Amino acid sequence: MKRSGKSSDLGVIILCGGQGTRLREETEFKPKPMVTIGGRPILWHIMRIYNHFGCNDFHLCLGYKAEIIKNYFLNYRSNTGSYRVHLADNHVEHLGSPERVENWRVSLIDTGIETLTGTRVKRALGVLDGERFFLTYGDGVADIDVDRLLEHHFASGRLVTVTAVRPSSRFGELDLEGDTVRSFVEKPQVGSGWINGGFMVFERSAFEMLASDGNDPLETSVLETLSRENQVSVYRHSGFWQCMDTFREMQLLEQLWAEDRAAWRMWKS
Numbered sequence: 001m002k003r004s005g006k007s008s009d010l011g012v013i014i015l016c017g018g019q020g021t022r023l024r025e026e027t028e029f030k031p032k033p034m035v036t037i038g039g040r041p042i043l044w045h046i047m048r049i050y051n052h053f054g055c056n057d058f059h060l061c062l063g064y065k066a067e068i069i070k071n072y073f074l075n076y077r078s079n080t081g082s083y084r085v086h087l088a089d090n091h092v093e094h095l096g097s098p099e100r101v102e103n104w105r106v107s108l109i110d111t112g113i114e115t116l117t118g119t120r121v122k123r124a125l126g127v128l129d130g131e132r133f134f135l136t137y138g139d140g141v142a143d144i145d146v147d148r149l150l151e152h153h154f155a156s157g158r159l160v161t162v163t164a165v166r167p168s169s170r171f172g173e174l175d176l177e178g179d180t181v182r183s184f185v186e187k188p189q190v191g192s193g194w195i196n197g198g199f200m201v202f203e204r205s206a207f208e209m210l211a212s213d214g215n216d217p218l219e220t221s222v223l224e225t226l227s228r229e230n231q232v233s234v235y236r237h238s239g240f241w242q243c244m245d246t247f248r249e250m251q252l253l254e255q256l257w258a259e260d261r262a263a264w265r266m267w268k269s
Contacts, residue, residue: 007146008054010201011128014046015117015218016138017063031065033138034072035250038257041072042244045141045264050134051102052267053146059107059128060138061120070108077101100269117218122207131205136198140243141253141264144199149235153201156233160206160226164234165197165241194234196223197241206231240264 016033033043047058062069072079082095107127111120121135132153134146144163153161196219206226210216226232240263244250256262 006054007150009130010055010133011057011059011130012050012055012134013059013061013121013124013128014043014136014138015120016043016060016069017111017115017120019064030068034068035244037253042141043138046136046138047104048267049141049144049264050146051104055134056104058104059109059124061109061111061124063111063113063115066110073106073108116215118210118216118221119214121218122210125204125207132201132203135200135202139245140198140241142197142199142237142241143239143263143266144237149199150201152235153233158233159203159231160223161201161233161235162223163197163199164194164236166194167241194236197237
């Protein structure tokens with residue numbers, strides 16, 4: 001098995017099929033990856049993170065309200081810039097210089113409404129080239145160095161590498177000395193309790209255990225099984241990471257973007 005290459009050689013699978021029930025204010029009408037931050041779906045932000053490291057081959061595992069994500073990308077180019085439409089002959093005239101359009105190849109894979117995450121990924125593998133790939137969830141952003149993540153994966157020699165993060169606390173933290181507050185840190189990173197923050201690397205062979213006719217979750221049927229076989233490496237990311245699981249978290253990400261404090265925005269334009 002060849003354990004070398006660069007990030008741009010790998011395809012990126014993004015899980016986009018869940019219903020996002022804890023963000024029902026937004027997801028009643030759209031899938032969670034299409035909830036916008038700064039006028040763009042959080043899915044676009046995730047793709048830009050990987051694209052910053054040269055990745056441009058994306059495979060989206062669709063389920064709940066899949067048609068909304070399909071329509072977004074099918075009409076992506078026509079929805080950028082300004083146009084004049086001549087109704088008599090249906091001629092479309094582009095006004096001014098066209099806006100930048102990303103050089104992405106996007107596979108829109110309908111993996112089913114009730115399909116669990118492990119099986120969604122296995123179905124996506126049918127259209128993905130290569131022996132390894134990046135995998136992440138469609139609702140979390142980070143200032144992660146994807147190149148270093150891949151280097152760590154190669155060095156580990158394991159079938160899977162997961163990125164461990166420490167989520168920020170919902171509450172401010174008081175640094176106390178006796179009856180005196182020495183400092184106050186607003187929403188600090190939790191000091192312990194690492195969690196899987198997505199941004200994973202998989203060897204294709206990690207999914208050989210899943211039956212073709214099954215319906216299996218990624219976490220228990222794949223990751224837990226492989227961890228018992230000592231085949232899961234961990235890449236610790238101590239920088240910024242934030243998921244968008246609730247309305248409050250959506251507001252936080254929106255505020256960070258509006259105030260130009262979005263640490264995950266590593267790209268220049």
